Every structure is written in structure tokens, then in C-alpha cells.
Amino acid sequence: xxxxxxxxxxxxxxxxxxxxxxxxxxxxxxxxxxxxxxxxxxxxxxxxxxxxxxxxxxxxxxxxxxxxxxxxxxxxxxxxxxxxxxxxxxxxxxxxxxxxxxxxxxxxxxxxxxxxxxxxxxxxxxxxxxxxxxxxxxxxxxxxxxxxxxxxxxxxxxxxxxxxxxxxxxxxxxxxxxxxxxxxxxxxxxxxxxxxxxxxxxxxxxxxxxxxxxxxxxxxxxxxxxxx
Amino acid sequence: xxxxxxxxxxxxxxxxxxxxxxxxxxxxxxxxxxxxxxxxxxxxxxxxxxxxxxxxxxxxxxxxxxxxxxxxxxxxxxxxxxxxxxxxxxxxxxxxxxxxxxxxxxxxxxxxxxxxxxxxxxxxxxxxxxxxxxxxxxxxxxxxxxxxxxxxxxxxxxxxxxxxxxxxxxxxxxxxxxxxxxxxxxxxxxxxxxxxxxxxxxxxxxxxxxxxxxxxxxxxxxxxxxxx
DNA sequence: AGAAAAAACTGACAATTATCATGTTTATAA
DNA sequence: TTATAAACATGATAATTGTCAGTTTTTTCT
Numbered sequence: 001x002x003x004x005x006x007x008x009x010x011x012x013x014x015x016x017x018x019x020x021x022x023x024x025x026x027x028x029x030x031x032x033x034x035x036x037x038x039x040x041x042x043x044x045x046x047x048x049x050x051x052x053x054x055x056x057x058x059x060x061x062x063x064x065x066x067x068x069x070x071x072x073x074x075x076x077x078x079x080x081x082x083x084x085x086x087x088x089x090x091x092x093x094x095x096x097x098x099x100x101x102x103x104x105x106x107x108x109x110x111x112x113x114x115x116x117x118x119x120x121x122x123x124x125x126x127x128x129x130x131x132x133x134x135x136x137x138x139x140x141x142x143x144x145x146x147x148x149x150x151x152x153x154x155x156x157x158x159x160x161x162x163x164x165x166x167x168x169x170x171x172x173x174x175x176x177x178x179x180x181x182x183x184x185x186x187x188x189x190x191x192x193x194x195x196x197x198x199x200x201x202x203x204x205x206x207x208x209x210x211x212x213x214x215x216x217x218x219x220x221x222x223x224x225x226x227x228x
Numbered sequence: 229x230x231x232x233x234x235x236x237x238x239x240x241x242x243x244x245x246x247x248x249x250x251x252x253x254x255x256x257x258x259x260x261x262x263x264x265x266x267x268x269x270x271x272x273x274x275x276x277x278x279x280x281x282x283x284x285x286x287x288x289x290x291x292x293x294x295x296x297x298x299x300x301x302x303x304x305x306x307x308x309x310x311x312x313x314x315x316x317x318x319x320x321x322x323x324x325x326x327x328x329x330x331x332x333x334x335x336x337x338x339x340x341x342x343x344x345x346x347x348x349x350x351x352x353x354x355x356x357x358x359x360x361x362x363x364x365x366x367x368x369x370x371x372x373x374x375x376x377x378x379x380x381x382x383x384x385x386x387x388x389x390x391x392x393x394x395x396x397x398x399x400x401x402x403x404x405x406x407x408x409x410x411x412x413x414x415x416x417x418x419x420x421x422x423x424x425x426x427x428x429x430x431x432x433x434x435x436x437x438x439x440x441x442x443x444x445x446x447x448x449x450x451x452x453x454x455x456x
Numbered sequence: 457a458g459a460a461a462a463a464a465c466t467g468a469c470a471a472t473t474a475t476c477a478t479g480t481t482t483a484t485a486a
Numbered sequence: 487t488t489a490t491a492a493a494c495a496t497g498a499t500a501a502t503t504g505t506c507a508g509t510t511t512t513t514t515c516t
Binding site for chain 2: 063065066067069073084085088089091094095117118119120121122124125127128129131132133134135136138139140141142143145146147187188227
């Protein structure tokens with residue numbers, strides 16, 4: 001099993017602020033596991049006794065409403081740490097984490113994290129910066145949801161996907177989401193998302209090859225996102 | 229001018245994790261100021277060189293869209309610390325802070341905060357807890373915005389106002405917001421908010437005396453919020 | 457490969473919400 | 487205390503978005 005000291009993923013998250021000794025401790029207590037597409041890492045209401053560090057794959061963090069609708073609040077990829085927030089506030093998980101594709105995650109028990117947090121200010125501040133950044137993003141989502149139309153939000157979603165998950169060698173978005181997931185990211189009905197995506201195709205803003213989607217007219221899409 | 233050590237407000241925020249010496253430092257560098265209703269404490273895009281600790285009054289944290297709509301992301305009251313997030317990530321302010329009623333705030337320069345963050349893990353963790361809690365609330369708002377109707381969100385808003393700001397001696401909500409502000413909290417058009425509030429009055433869910441609003445049927449309002 | 461299931465799509469329609477126009481009431485200030 | 491502005495209110499209408507019902511396409515599994 002890999003040692004955290006050598007894990008490239010660490011560069012992306014707050015673990016980089018840990019000392020050699022702390023990392024060793026994390027390394028000794030962590031466990032690595034594979035999560036298949038569609039599997040749940042943790043569910044809303046679960047008591048978490050550690051955090052999950054994403055080494056590979058993508059997870060959606062979402063909340064299910066009583067009427068069966070499910071809002072995706074965030075997509076977490078390589079380097080992200082899941083469950084951090086709940087562990088810090090010592091509350092049960094507020095969202096559930098489900099694998100969007102096959103994943104590899106490291107589970108790090110709560111104590112290893114909390115001890116470092118309480119003794120290493122560098123680490124605490126680093127975690128703080130990450131959470132503060134997440135908070136900013138969440139605030140932006142709130143504003144988008146109330147000030148933009150579904151069409152604008154879908155256009156933004158494609159741009160977001162390209163910027164954050166990149167493209168494959170053929171220019172298609174590296175992260176392929178189902179129409180339902182896209183609908184749940186922007187907070188609309190699946191059918192509405194499908195219709196708008198079809199329109200985008202007809203307008204030449206995007207192109208599709210099977211499930212794969214590519215941005216064909218970045219400027220055009222940007223215009224739509226800003227509100228034609 | 230008051231000394232932070234004796235400030236009751238401190239009980240509500242992360243400053244309580246500071247040592248005597250740190251508090252003294254904060255106390256020596258802080259300045260107190262009065263902000264009149266409607267005045268801006270800081271605006272979106274401002275570079276903040278400190279945080280604002282609310283001693284009295286309420287501030288709305290909001291973002292204005294190009295088309296003139298303004299989304300209130302959060303209402304901050306006694307004990308809240310404004311601008312904390314931006315100071316931590318060293319970014320310009322993401323939201324603007326405007327006084328909803330007359331306020332008294334203490335400005336604490338950035339350095340006093342950052343130095344303590346970097347040296348006192350207790351303080352850092354305490355701030356972390358606060359921001360983590362804010363993040364949870366923001367996530368909940370995202371979910372509400374996408375899964376609930378305007379009517380449900382307005383019902384929730386009244387319940388939220390009563391729970392977080394209390395009632396006056398006559399049972400009216402202690403915090404009086406204009407219909408426009410309520411609309412901006414729930415993310416809808418002012419006219420829509422007005423209509424729904426009128427309906428609530430007709431249904432006996434709330435009652436109004438001038439600008440003052442009181443919850444008349446808490447259970448009924450709860451039902452509406454949950455989705456009749 | 458072929459059956460079954462899941463996802464994508466389309467149309468018709470209903471519900472929700474926004475917009476515009478305008479009148480009324482309430483607050484603010486000279 | 488009025489005038490003036492701001493906030494509140496209501497109707498009519500349009501635009502957006504959701505729901506339901508059904509078809510086609512794609513994926514998955516044996």
C-alpha cells in the first residue's frame with residue numbers, strides 16, 4: 001500500500017501542511033479502498049469516524065429530498081477530502097457521497113486528523129483555507145441558482161466541467177455525466193435538462209458522440225451562460 | 229471604548245478561543261464604528277484589511293447581479309464576524325455587507341487575526357468550526373433553492389427569522405425586513421413575495437401590524453414549509 | 457447475441473414564477 | 487404638515503419550468 005508521504009494527491013489538499021511525523025501517522029492508520037461507480041461512500045445522516053481522500057475518480061455530494069429529487073451540491077475529484085466538514089463540526093454527514101465513476105479513496109480515521117488540527121496551526125490554517133474556498137463556491141452557487149435561468153446554468157455547467165475535469169484526447173469532456181446528474185447539478189427536472197442540451201446541440205454550441213459531450217462553441221456557450 | 233476581554237459578543241464567536249494576550253492585542257488595534265441602516269460596510273470586490281465583528285444590529289450579505297437583482301446569502305447578527313472568509317483566503321470580498329438596521333461593529337485589522345490563526349491552534353480550530361458550520365448552512369440553502377417552491381421558502385424564512393432573531397414583547401418578529409429583502413433572501417421577485425405573504429395573511433398563518441409581522445399559526449406555517 | 461433495464465428523448469399540458477403596468481398606502485424629509 | 491419618495495399591493499399576461507405519458511435508443515447482463 002502507498003505511503004502518504006509519496007502520494008501525489010497530497011499536493012492538492014491540506015495534507016501538504018502536515019509534518020513528516022504526522023504524515024507517517026496518517027499513513028499508518030489509513031486504509032485504501034476501491035469504490036465502484038454508483039456505490040455510496042457515505043450517506044446523509046451517517047456518523048463519520050474519518051475522512052475520505054479521493055485518489056482517483058469522481059464523487060457527487062448530494063442531498064435527497066423527500067419527494068425523490070436529489071440535488072448535487074458538489075463534484076469532488078482527485079485530491080478532494082470528503083467528510084471533512086462533518087468530522088470538524090462533529091455532526092452527522094449532511095450530504096451523501098456517491099461515486100460517479102470507479103474510484104479509489106483513502107480512509108483516514110478522525111483522530112489522525114483531529115490531533116493534527118489541534119496541534120499544528122499550519123495544518124489547521126490550510127484546512128481552513130480550503131473550507132473557506134468551498135464556502136465561497138457554495139455562496140456563488142446560491143447566487144447562480146436564484147439569478148440565472150436553467151439554460152444559463154446548464155451552459156455554465158458544461159464550462160465548469162471542462163475547466164475542472166478537462167478534456168480527453170478527442171476534445172470530449174473527461175467527465176461524462178448522465179443527463180439526470182446534469183439536471184441534479186443545476187437543479188432542474190431531467191426532461192428540462194435534456195431539452196436544453198438538445199437545443200445546444202442544434203445550435204452547434206456542443207456536440208455529442210454517444211454519451212460523450214464536447215464544447216463546440218466556447219464563446220457561444222459563454223454568451224448563453226452570461227444571458228444572451 | 230470597550231475592551232474585547234469584557235465584550236459579551238465574544239461568547240458567540242471564535243474570539244473566545246483567544247488567550248488573554250491575544251485579546252489584548254485585538255483590543256488595542258480594533259476600532260468601533262456605527263453603521264446606519266442602509267449603509268455599506270464593505271462591497272463586493274473590496275479588498276478587506278480586517279474583519280468586522282457585529283456588536284449590534286443586523287447586516288445582509290448579498291450579491292448584486294448585472295440585471296439589478298440582489299441575492300441575500302446570509303443575515304449576520306450579534307456575534308457574527310464579517311469578512312473573515314475573504315481575509316483567510318486573501319481574496320477580495322465575494323459579497324457585500326449592508327446594514328439592515330443601525331449597527332455597531334468593531335473592525336479588527338487582519339494581522340491581529342492572522343497572527344493568532346497561525347500560532348494558536350485552538351483559535352484556528354474554533355474559526356474552522358464556525359466556517360464549517362456556515363458551509364453546511366450554505367449547502368442547505370442550495371438544496372432548498374432547488375427543491376422547494378417559493379411559497380415553501382417564504383414560509384421557512386419566517387420561521388428562520390423567528391428562531392434566529394426572536395420576537396419583541398408583542399410577539400412580532402424582532403427583525404423587520406422589507407418585502408424586497410424577503411424576496412432577495414428566498415430568491416424570487418418582489419411581487420411574488422408580496423403576493424405569497426398576502427396569502428399567508430389571508431390564511432391566518434401570519435399577522436401584520438404595520439411593517440411588523442408575527443407568526444400566527446406556527447404549525448400551519450410549518451406544514452406549508454414542508455410542502456402541504 | 458439477445459433480453460431486460462436504464463437512459464435519452466419528445467410532445468402535450470399544467471403549474472409556477474416573472475414581468476409590466478398601475479394604483480394605494482406608508483414612511484421620510486423639507 | 488404636506489410633498490415626495492419608497493414600499494406595498496393587485497391584475498393581466500407572458501415566460502419559464504415541471505409533470506405525465508409514451509417512444510426510442512443505449513447499456514448491461516447472462
